[in-house]
Amino acid sequence: MSRRPPSEPSLTRRALLQRTLLGAAALGLVGCDRLSENDAIIQLIGSAETLNLKAQRLLAGRESLAVEYPASMISPVFRPNGTVDPQTALYRQLAAYDFTDWRLTVDGLVQTPLELSLETLRGMPSRTQITRHDCVEGWSAIGQWSGPVLGDILEQAGVHASARYVVFHCMDQLDGEHDYYESIDMVEAFHPQTLLAHSLNGEPLPVGNGAPLRLRVERQLGYKMAKYLKGITLVEHFDDIQGGRGGYWEDRGYTWYAGI
């Protein structure tokens, strides 16, 4: 211990210990935050996504179905999340005319590009399912969804063998600048419960929940289930779409695989 002039209060052992502990705690926090900003670390801890995808696909297979619930378990209010009232000019205009001018386009790596009106989609053979919606934030809600099975529409368009992903383009912008979008692979796209839902609880889809048409991918989290759809594109890669990570939230750090 170094000698101090008598006027200066000496650091007691207890105070020293306290300061050391506080310092270590502060350093630990700063350290963890720094690590979370380091690209190599993000890549390392992010590698668990591949492990999650492979392990879960192995356990769940292609066809295992999400649990379907009895009507008595439908949530009284199906909580809308993300965009709940799109302000884009395109959306406002289409909504003003009850989406009569709205068309869903199906293009990209398909034999026959399609343009489907809401009336056409409502007239197609549909599936109705009461499923649980799990938000990445942690909450869940149960709702009854109706609409054509995505696989049927893809078969109608004739998917090219080189297509690996289905990209969904939306009419809403969460940040007022970038269109929401999402993507799923062919396993999820041809899953029997993957729907383009036009109804919730027997009523036309409310604006808050994605009118006129939204995606249901029942084995993944809520942010995969794009609302306010306007187009579907089949692609081999999604590197050249917006941030290149396959979705609005994926471009902002969320994992592309959202099975957990």
Add this chain to the structure above:
Amino acid sequence: MPGRSSDKSITRRLRHRLPVRVWHWVNLWCLIVLLLSGLQIFNAHPALYWGSASSFDAPWLEMYAMRAADGSINGMTALGPWQFTTTGVLGYSGESVGGFPAWATLPSYQFLSMGRLWHFFFAWLFAISGALFALYALLSGHFRRNFWLDGRDWRALGQDVIHHLKLRFHDHADKYNGLQKLSYLSVVFLALPLMIVTGLCMSPTINAAAPWLLDLFGGRQSARSLHFITAFSLVLFAVVHMVMVLLSNPLRQLRGMITGHMPRESSSSDPESPS
């Protein structure tokens, strides 16, 4: 008597064998990261429910902020019918609204996607190292030798509880008592596996693969609640565990868990048995 033998080989004289020590410290770091990143994830929606879906108007636990009459903001925690002001810790801390405070989450600021990356990476590490350890402990006889409760342990359990309540601890260098055995066994074979299974039960894909898990825990929101409760029972275990170590020659105990060897105490001639 477990471990007491005339065999004086090095391995017999170790207090803790290498797999025990490696797993102990790997597990400690996994649990710290899992807890902090778990609280980050919890903070994205700081409310817990029972059943399949969230009954937003009736969570059994909720943390939120509320503006008081004088304009100041209070952090609140509601547990069932009770409400507590928890400003500075839960609900509102460091001038931000949220469940747990910045010092308890990873990263310290609200960053759900990053919390999830940390959580799932360390969940794999935790699950793999835990499975390897459980396998070792069963096959090597570590559990049978040191943690299996015999008739005498069961009969002495009441005494153990009374002694612990009176804060009278024996420095039992040669053998764990029944209460210790029970708590270690329930952590390794109950609480830790429960963390993994309730965690998996929150995954919609795993729900499709194994719907019976949802039935077992009473729905996804129940599984989320049980995940949280079990996590805090592990925090409680860690606190008690550390207090016990601190009360029974901490440096000697720490040395035992790092090097494997524990210096004998002058008055004791016990061999360093539990291995």
